Amino acid sequence: MPSRHSSPPEAAAGGRRRRGLLARLFKASSDAVPAVTGGVPQHVAIIMDGNGRWAKERGLPRQAGHRAGATRLHDITAAAARQGVRYLTVYAFSTENWSRPEGEVRALMKLFVEFFHLYDERLREADVRLRFMGDRRGLPEDVQVTWAEAEAGSLGRQGLQLIIAFNYGGRQELVSAARHLAREAAAGRLDPETISESDIGRNLYLPDVPDPDLVIRTSGEKRLSNFLVWEAAYAEFYATPVYWPDFDADALLEAIQAYQQRDRRFGALASNEMPPAAAAPSTSPAAGR
Numbered sequence: 001m002p003s004r005h006s007s008p009p010e011a012a013a014g015g016r017r018r019r020g021l022l023a024r025l026f027k028a029s030s031d032a033v034p035a036v037t038g039g040v041p042q043h044v045a046i047i048m049d050g051n052g053r054w055a056k057e058r059g060l061p062r063q064a065g066h067r068a069g070a071t072r073l074h075d076i077t078a079a080a081a082r083q084g085v086r087y088l089t090v091y092a093f094s095t096e097n098w099s100r101p102e103g104e105v106r107a108l109m110k111l112f113v114e115f116f117h118l119y120d121e122r123l124r125e126a127d128v129r130l131r132f133m134g135d136r137r138g139l140p141e142d143v144q145v146t147w148a149e150a151e152a153g154s155l156g157r158q159g160l161q162l163i164i165a166f167n168y169g170g171r172q173e174l175v176s177a178a179r180h181l182a183r184e185a186a187a188g189r190l191d192p193e194t195i196s197e198s199d200i201g202r203n204l205y206l207p208d209v210p211d212p213d214l215v216i217r218t219s220g221e222k223r224l225s226n227f228l229v230w231e232a233a234y235a236e237f238y239a240t241p242v243y244w245p246d247f248d249a250d251a252l253l254e255a256i257q258a259y260q261q262r263d264r265r266f267g268a269l270a271s272n273e274m275p276p277a278a279a280a281p282s283t284s285p286a287a288g289r
Contacts, residue, residue: 039259039260040083040084040085040256041085041212041213041214041236041256041259042085042086042087042210042213043085043086043087043088043089043209043210043211043212043213043214044080044085044087044088044089044212044213044214044215044216044255044256045088045089045090045091045212045214045215045216045227045228045231045232045235046076046088046089046090046091046215046216046217046218047091047215047216047217047218047221047224047225047227048069048072048073048090048091048092048218048244048247049217049218049219049221049243049244050065050218050219050220050242050243050244050245051065051066051068051069051243051244051245052065052066053065053219053243054068054069054243054244054245054246055068062104063104063107063111065245066107066108066111067111068245069244069245070111070114070115071245072244072245072246072247072248073090073115074115074119074122075248075249076088076247076248076249076252077123077126077128077160077162078126078249079248079249079252079253080160080252081126081128081159081160082249083252083253083256085160086160086161087160087161087163087209087210087212088160088161088162088163089133089163089164089165089209089212089228090162090163090164090165091165091168091225091227092112092164092165092166092168093108093112093134093165093166093167093168094165094167094168094169094225094226094227095134095135095167095168095169095172095226096169096225096226109139109140109142109143112143112146112166113142113143113146116130116146116150117146120150120153123154123162124153124154124157126159126160127157127158127159127160128154128157128159128160128161128162129154129155129157129158129159129160129161129162130150130151130153130154130161130162130164131151131161131162131163131164131206131209132147132150132151132163132164132165132166133163133164133165133166133168133173133205133206134165134166134167134168134169134205135167135168135172135176136167138167139166139167143166147166161209163206163209165227165228168205168227169226170224170226170227170228170229170230171226171229173204173205173229173230174200174229174230176203176204176205177200177203177204178200180203181195181199181200181203200230201230204230204231211231211232211233211234211235212228212231212232212235213235213236213259213264214235214236214238214255214256214259215227215228215232215235215236215237215238216238216239216240216252216255217237217238217239217240218240218242218243218244218247219240219241219242219243219244220239220240220241221239222237222239234264236259236262236264238255238258238259240254240255
């Protein structure tokens with residue numbers, strides 16, 4: 001007789017079928033959209049804006065917009081993975097959002113926990129790693145526990161990395177980095193005169209994550225709103241009037257295709273703008289010195 005901790009063959013087979021179904025469900029929202037070829041951004045960051053206006057236009061409470069936005073996040077994670085994106089960072093709750101009505105803030109904290117409990121199995125099946133950036137201090141205990149459990153439980157996954165910016169502010173991130181460097185200098189481990197961009201970079205919240213290639217903002221606004229102010233210095237910016245709950249796999253594809261039309265120069269000239277002397281390598285014997 002099997003122990004009470006073991007599963008009969010029928011239950012095990014049912015579990016396999018269920019996991020397979022969950023994997024297909026995770027992909028379903030983006031399967032109809034063909035994957036783009038060439039020049040796919042490695043890291044896409046999204047300012048998920050417009051939940052409240054989406055709800056208002058439908059005569060719904062703001063919380064309904066936030067719930068619709070959470071569902072859309074799951075769908076876009078699947079779509080981004082299908083397109084070959086390796087990192088997806090989303091702006092979920094900013095340090096400035098604490099100024100919103102207390103009831104809305106409580107609803108957002110509750111939604112944070114519910115999202116990961118609802119989609120944890122699907123994210124596991126899709127091999128999505130969960131990471132967070134922001135300040136845990138001051139967050140409700142259940143949010144902190146969910147944060148820690150989600151990161152620890154997905155640590156070994158090799159698929160897309162879904163990064164949730166929560167209680168996050170770009171300026172606050174830089175202040176945090178500056179404080180770390182100041183402590184190193186005060187302890188005599190760092191000469192302030194030698195501090196470089198790389199020193200600041202290694203003290204950001206997630207120093208191993210590459211800078212975003214593409215920043216998308218929904219709802220028609222055209223500003224960063226304190227999001228990745230250091231990391232997005234050379235990111236391509238794409239604004240769409242579509243509210244976040246309506247931003248689907250086709251909209252993501254359009255954003256990526258627009259990105260592919262950009263000429264990323266990083267401050268340099270395009271190859272067809274280079275002066276002839278600079279464009280052609282010198283054949284002088286001194287050129288190799």
